[in-house]
Amino acid sequence: LRVVGAALENTGFAAHRSGRNHLRCWAPAAGASAARIDELLEVVGLTEAADRAVGGYSLGMRQRLSLATALLGDPSILLLDEPANGLDPEGILWLRRVLREHADEGRAVLVSSHVLAEVERLADDVVVIADGRLRYDGTLADLVGDTGAPDLESAYLDLTTEGRSHALAGAH
Numbered sequence: 001l002r003v004v005g006a007a008l009e010n011t012g013f014a015a016h017r018s019g020r021n022h023l024r025c026w027a028p029a030a031g032a033s034a035a036r037i038d039e040l041l042e043v044v045g046l047t048e049a050a051d052r053a054v055g056g057y058s059l060g061m062r063q064r065l066s067l068a069t070a071l072l073g074d075p076s077i078l079l080l081d082e083p084a085n086g087l088d089p090e091g092i093l094w095l096r097r098v099l100r101e102h103a104d105e106g107r108a109v110l111v112s113s114h115v116l117a118e119v120e121r122l123a124d125d126v127v128v129i130a131d132g133r134l135r136y137d138g139t140l141a142d143l144v145g146d147t148g149a150p151d152l153e154s155a156y157l158d159l160t161t162e163g164r165s166h167a168l169a170g171a172h
Helices: 019-030 034-043 059-071 089-104 116-122 140-147 152-159
Strands: 004-007 077-081 108-113 125-130 133-139 165-171
Touching: 004 059, 019 034, 019 059, 034 059, 059 077, 059 089, 077 089, 089 108, 089 116, 108 116, 116 152, 125 140, 125 152, 133 140, 140 152
Parallel strands: 004 077, 077 108
Antiparallel strands: 108 165, 125 133, 125 165
């Protein structure tokens, strides 16, 4: 948790446990203090909901709690699966800012997503994997140029078999 913070699903919560207590359970493994928990609840916008049961959280709130969990150990690498899923437009803008700040500090941010418009707004570099094989590894700008496609969606589809893959985007 101090090297890699991961938010791969937002289903690993005990419904009866509060958001704050969820973070308290993970804090010892991450070497995080109570102050760090409070700081992250503020960062992810859950301070007011921190003592409510996670079972009553919306999908977007659970996404935010997943991100807080991933950030507990102040990791140098973040690995996130569909982090914008369930977020409203304001939440998506917030997420982009948080991830960009993390990347601008020299940390790696790896985001798995099939929402290519979001990949386009967030990523510096892109890896496309289809059927377990690497199909592309390079800059987002070169992805479109290298394939000769008119846009990102077309380039992605050109690289994949029947469009059955995920783009793994990384900001640095």
